[in-house]
Amino acid sequence: MKILIFTTIFLLFFGARISLAQESPYIVTYDHYLEEPGNLEVEYFSTFGTQRDGNAFLAHWMEFEYGAKAWWTTEFYLDGQSTFGDSTVFTGFRWENRFRLLQHEHFVNPVFYMEYEQISDADKIIKEIEGHDIESDQTEPNALARQSLKHELELKLILSKTFNGWNFAVNPLATKNLLPSEPWEFGYAIGASRPLTLNASANSCNFCRENFIAGVELYGGLGDTQSFGLHETSHYLAPVGAWNLPSGWTVRLSPGFGLNDNSHQLLLRWGLSYEFTGFGERVRRIWESR
Amino acid sequence: MTKQIGWIRVASLPMVACACVFTIHLAIAQDNAAPASATNRFDYAELAKAPAKARGRKNPQEGNAEAVLVGKKLFAQHCAECHGPAAEGGKKAPSLRVDEVQQATPGTLFWVLTNGVVRRGMPVWSKLPEPQRWAIVTYIKSMKVSLSPDATAK
Numbered sequence: 001m002k003i004l005i006f007t008t009i010f011l012l013f014f015g016a017r018i019s020l021a022q023e024s025p026y027i028v029t030y031d032h033y034l035e036e037p038g039n040l041e042v043e044y045f046s047t048f049g050t051q052r053d054g055n056a057f058l059a060h061w062m063e064f065e066y067g068a069k070a071w072w073t074t075e076f077y078l079d080g081q082s083t084f085g086d087s088t089v090f091t092g093f094r095w096e097n098r099f100r101l102l103q104h105e106h107f108v109n110p111v112f113y114m115e116y117e118q119i120s121d122a123d124k125i126i127k128e129i130e131g132h133d134i135e136s137d138q139t140e141p142n143a144l145a146r147q148s149l150k151h152e153l154e155l156k157l158i159l160s161k162t163f164n165g166w167n168f169a170v171n172p173l174a175t176k177n178l179l180p181s182e183p184w185e186f187g188y189a190i191g192a193s194r195p196l197t198l199n200a201s202a203n204s205c206n207f208c209r210e211n212f213i214a215g216v217e218l219y220g221g222l223g224d225t226q227s228f229g230l231h232e233t234s235h236y237l238a239p240v241g242a243w244n245l246p247s248g249w250t251v252r253l254s255p256g257f258g259l260n261d262n263s264h265q266l267l268l269r270w271g272l273s274y275e276f277t278g279f280g281e282r283v284r285r286i287w288e289s290r
Numbered sequence: 291m292t293k294q295i296g297w298i299r300v301a302s303l304p305m306v307a308c309a310c311v312f313t314i315h316l317a318i319a320q321d322n323a324a325p326a327s328a329t330n331r332f333d334y335a336e337l338a339k340a341p342a343k344a345r346g347r348k349n350p351q352e353g354n355a356e357a358v359l360v361g362k363k364l365f366a367q368h369c370a371e372c373h374g375p376a377a378e379g380g381k382k383a384p385s386l387r388v389d390e391v392q393q394a395t396p397g398t399l400f401w402v403l404t405n406g407v408v409r410r411g412m413p414v415w416s417k418l419p420e421p422q423r424w425a426i427v428t429y430i431k432s433m434k435v436s437l438s439p440d441a442t443a444k
Contacts, residue, residue: 022368022417022418024417031417033413033414033417034413036371036413037382037411037413038382067413069411070406070407070408070409070410070411070412070413071408071409100408103405103408103409104405104406104408104414105404105405105414105416162416162417164420165419165420167417195419198419198420198421198422199360199419199421199422200360200363200364200421200422200425201360201363202356202359202360202362202363203363204363210422246367277371278371281381281382
């Protein structure tokens with residue numbers, strides 16, 4: 001049985017062909033490009049955050065992003081965090097779906113985003129800022145914070161455009177804790193990025209300028225239905241960079257800086273991802289062969 | 291014991307969710323894979339949908355030998371998975387060595403590459419910068435026509 005499981009995993013992951021991932025450098029913002037159909041991208045991200053009146057932390061999450069269709073990408077997350085001087089805890093999971101709304105490229109390209117989250121109050125990945133999320137929310141010890149579990153629905157409208165090599169993306173978001181008494185919370189993320197050069201070289205190379213994409217993200221909260229606005233909200237400005245390697249790996253780095261007293265002073269994020277081409281096809285073959 | 295059951299419940303939810311997604315996808319994929327003939331599965335109708343303005347666009351890299359090499363590399367990285375390593379077509383996408391493609395204007399191919407054929411599984415490739423998309427078009431146009439799809443199917 002163990003051999004069968006091992007062989008299946010080996011065929012699925014290591015038997016898959018590799019293609020150059022042309023990934024955007026954004027960590028919080030989404031552009032309108034979905035995962036290629038049948039491809040699986042496995043991503044690991046980490047966020048180091050400073051914390052006033054508490055201990056700094058290292059949050060980490062895994063993403064499994066699958067291109068179900070050219071117009072539909074589904075993604076599954078596992079979140080965790082380690083707070084220095086406290087403990088390491090698993091903080092929950094998320095299931096995200098993105099749907100491309102229009103067939104062709106337009107002046108602005110909309111993608112509808114829907115996510116279900118089951119996370120505890122100990123979650124610190126700060127993948128998005130919503131409502132009145134502020135730094136002091138995260139001073140609670142892990143043992144207490146992890147006991148409070150919330151179920152949330154998050155909706156985003158991803159608006160994105162690529163022009164002359166520049167990508168511009170705006171993501172307004174609304175989140176609802178599924179408890180009836182909780183209000184809708186709002187937030188935003190804005191990003192711009194561009195490859196270092198628009199021309200490609202004829203040879204495959206690791207350090208060519210075409211493999212590097214740089215940009216900037218701005219994200220924060222916009223209050224909730226009971227108190228909409230910037231009062232008691234946090235905001236971040238983060239330069240972002242991605243290095244797409246011909247071997248299929250992508251490395252991302254982003255130092256984020258808090259823009260007001262409610263924000264963490266520094267959120268240093270990095271990520272490593274790998275794209276497995278033809279993953280769905282391999283699953284299908286195994287399915288058919290049974 | 292109660293703690294253990296809690297963990298099992300937490301772990302089983304995402305697994306069930308993933309299983310549902312894969313099952314739906316596999317069902318659709320198997321449905322799509324049913325017809326064996328290349329002619330039945332693919333057509334080149336999308337080429338005719340290119341607007342006149344897009345069709346008339348000139349390839350700025352036409353006749354550039356370097357662009358063919360760049361296009362070849364990019365094709366291998368982004369297109370060969372579906373269209374085959376020599377663009378001969380595959381299970382997921384049609385041959386690009388047929389008259390329909392080779393007779394199309396560079397502007398038409400650029401338009402299809404940029405916009406994709408989302409409903410039929412081809413993603414949009416506007417994330418590749420324009421010079422790189424034109425290089426792919428230059429490479430495709432440099433190929434020789436092979437058998438027509440009808441002949442391939444036979």
